[in-house]
Amino acid sequence: MKTMITPNPPQTYFCPPHIRWAYDAACILVVNEQTRQAHMLVAEEAAIWDWLMLGYSYAQLIQFIAASSDLPTVQAENHLRQQLQTWQESGLLQKVAHHG
Amino acid sequence: MANLAISNVCNLNCPYCFAAAYMSQTIGTARPFITIEAFTQRLDFLERSHISQVRLIGGEPTLHPQFTTLVQLARQRGFTVLVFTHGLVRARPLTCLTTLSPDDCMVLVNMNATRSGSVPDAAETAQREAVIRQLGSRALLGFNIYRPQFNLEPLLALIQKANCHPAIRLGLAQPILDGANVYLHPKQYPAVGRQLAQFARRAAADGVRLEFDCGFVRCMFSDEELALLQEAGADVAWRCNPILDISLDERAIHCFPLTGRVETAVAAQDAPTLRQQLIVQTQVYRRAGIYRECSFCPHKRQGTPPGACTGGCLAQTMRRFRHQNLRFVLPAPTVGQGCQPALLGEIR
Numbered sequence: 001m002k003t004m005i006t007p008n009p010p011q012t013y014f015c016p017p018h019i020r021w022a023y024d025a026a027c028i029l030v031v032n033e034q035t036r037q038a039h040m041l042v043a044e045e046a047a048i049w050d051w052l053m054l055g056y057s058y059a060q061l062i063q064f065i066a067a068s069s070d071l072p073t074v075q076a077e078n079h080l081r082q083q084l085q086t087w088q089e090s091g092l093l094q095k096v097a098h099h100g
Numbered sequence: 101m102a103n104l105a106i107s108n109v110c111n112l113n114c115p116y117c118f119a120a121a122y123m124s125q126t127i128g129t130a131r132p133f134i135t136i137e138a139f140t141q142r143l144d145f146l147e148r149s150h151i152s153q154v155r156l157i158g159g160e161p162t163l164h165p166q167f168t169t170l171v172q173l174a175r176q177r178g179f180t181v182l183v184f185t186h187g188l189v190r191a192r193p194l195t196c197l198t199t200l201s202p203d204d205c206m207v208l209v210n211m212n213a214t215r216s217g218s219v220p221d222a223a224e225t226a227q228r229e230a231v232i233r234q235l236g237s238r239a240l241l242g243f244n245i246y247r248p249q250f251n252l253e254p255l256l257a258l259i260q261k262a263n264c265h266p267a268i269r270l271g272l273a274q275p276i277l278d279g280a281n282v283y284l285h286p287k288q289y290p291a292v293g294r295q296l297a298q299f300a301r302r303a304a305a306d307g308v309r310l311e312f313d314c315g316f317v318r319c320m321f322s323d324e325e326l327a328l329l330q331e332a333g334a335d336v337a338w339r340c341n342p343i344l345d346i347s348l349d350e351r352a353i354h355c356f357p358l359t360g361r362v363e364t365a366v367a368a369q370d371a372p373t374l375r376q377q378l379i380v381q382t383q384v385y386r387r388a389g390i391y392r393e394c395s396f397c398p399h400k401r402q403g404t405p406p407g408a409c410t411g412g413c414l415a416q417t418m419r420r421f422r423h424q425n426l427r428f429v430l431p432a433p434t435v436g437q438g439c440q441p442a443l444l445g446e447i448r
Contacts, residue, residue: 011430020421025392031384031421038387040395053424058431084430096427 012096013084019092021049032091039090044069048083102151102344102352102371103184104142106134106170107159112186113217114210115282116246116273118415122347122359123159133164134348136173142346143177149371154179157345160186162193171196175204182206184242186213187228194231202237208269209235211243211255232262239264242313246273248288252299256306268303270296271313274413276357286390286416289320297325304332311335314343314355315413317390318399340410342378344371354378357415382414390416 018033028041028049041049044065051064058080066076087093108123109132134142146154154174162185164170174181183197187209197207209232214220220228232239241255241264255268272292275283284292300310310332318338321329329336345353346366352374354362364377388395389411399409411417 010432013426013428013430015424015426017423020423022388022420022422023392024388024395026396029388029395029421033384036380036384038384040387052428053426055426058429081430081433093426093428 013088013093014096015053015092016094021053030092035091037090039092045083048080049087101153101155102146102149102346103155103157104134104139104146104346105157105159105348106139106161106167107164108132108348109163110159110186111163112160112188112213112215114186114213114244115217116244117281118274118276118279118283119157119159119356120281121276121279122345122353122356125359131348132159133166134170136166136169138348138350139170139173143174143179145346145366145370146179147177151371152179153182155182155184157184162189167193168196171200175200180204180206182208184208184210186210187231188213188224189231194234197238198234198236200238205238206240206265207235207238208240208242211241229258229262232258232264236263237265240267240269241265242269242271244271244273245292246282246284248284248291250292250295253302256303256308259308260306266307267309267311269311269313272315272413274315274357274415275419276359277361277415277418279357283416286317286412289317293320293322293325297321297328300329300332300334304334309333309335312337312339314339314341315416317412318409319391319397338407338409338412340412340414342375342382344374344378352378354382354414357413358418361418362414385414385418385421386411388417388420390420392420 019030020033021028021030026042028046030039030041030049031037032039047068048061048065051061056064061080062073062076065071065080066073069076069079071079084093088095110119110123143154156170161167161183171181181200181204185207197205209228211228212220214224232241239262241259243250243252243255252268258264259266273281273283275281296310303310310329312335316336316338326336342354345356347353350366351363352366353359362378362381364374364381366374389397389400390413394400394411397409397411400411
């Protein structure tokens with residue numbers, strides 16, 4: 001029997017209620033009502049945010065990024081993970097705490 | 101400047117009413133009118149804020165059963181009085197106002213307030229005009245623009261006939277942030293701008309000045325239209341600041357359209373302190389504006405005469421922002437990843 005080693009469990013992200021955003025002419029403007037900071041997302045970052053908020057799955061996002069940036073899927077996935085990490089660090093997304 | 105709500109009751113039904121959310125919050129839960137004791141505290145607040153004018157709002161302030169007493173209290177303490185009314189004022193409060201000197205009392209009459217939920221009918225118009233004739237130079241006519249077609253000509257005639265204050269206060273109907281009132285969509289602003297520029301010239305010929313309330317934006321006027329307005333002496337400005345509407349339950353609200361979202365407790369603070377708190381609360385939204393182009397607009401960033409554009413009404417701007425109850429599962433990375441996507445699902 002093979003043993004599957006997963007160093008980390010799956011993570012669920014959510015968008016906290018104090019995060020609101022609007023489409024602007026040349027960016028997506030995301031505001032954090034708690035920290036009172038505004039973030040201007042442009043270019044690919046804005047596209048990923050848009051796809052994310054439209055409810056596309058992880059796998060679909062990777063396909064979109066790979067297609068739009070002409071990247072192999074492995075790099076597209078790494079890019080997506082980095083982006084999510086960045087948004088988590090800036091408070092735009094939060095991780096759901098996993099128990100047990 | 102701060103507005104004191106003294107009545108949560110109004111007997112009209114204007115389709116654009118931006119106080120509807122404020123009034124509905126208090127139905128059945130609070131006293132509909134301010135008490136004398138609370139009003140005295142509000143006057144204390146104005147004094148410690150070095151504000152010399154009492155601005156009475158509602159609902160309809162003249163429906164307060166002790167309206168005359170409130171006005172007298174304010175006058176005894178040396179305040180001038182400004183009343184925001186729908187104009188269908190009953191005899192007793194009207195007598196109270198007409199006994200005051202025009203130097204001490206101004207009454208801003210909303211000329212398109214109505215019971216019908218549409219436009220004022222003939223009876224309402226006649227009653228309002230009778231009230232305005234009695235108010236004379238105490239009356240300042242106001243008009244809320246909530247549709248791209250409107251007619252201000254009758255106001256010019258009335259100003260002459262009733263010897264009113266020679267100005268018209270113009271408001272753009274703005275949306276309640278979480279509400280459903282009728283308001284002017286920003287796409288309709290340029291059409292309104294064209295009409296106002298033409299009308300300003302007509303008004304100036306009659307010696308009447310146009311005054312702009314909050315929410316106007318620079319780009320609703322062409323350069324030529326703006327020049328026309330300035331030539332006509334109009335008070336053109338791009339305002340959106342915390343007005344400070346003080347509610348019956350002692351909240352300082354940025355303005356009625358933002359009831360429940362941008363407010364703070366009055367407590368023992370003064371108006372500048374409260375205003376600063378509300379500015380801090382809303383600062384994060386100020387980068388944006390009512391249009392998608394606002395955040396990159398030179399009128400907003402650098403300012404153009406007669407002052408930098410604020411990007412329009414904050415409630416209108418904040419309505420552009422949305423929140424998404426997103427939950428997104430990120431699979432565990434496989435060993436040695438870089439990654440192979442676990443499963444590529446079907447694309448919608």
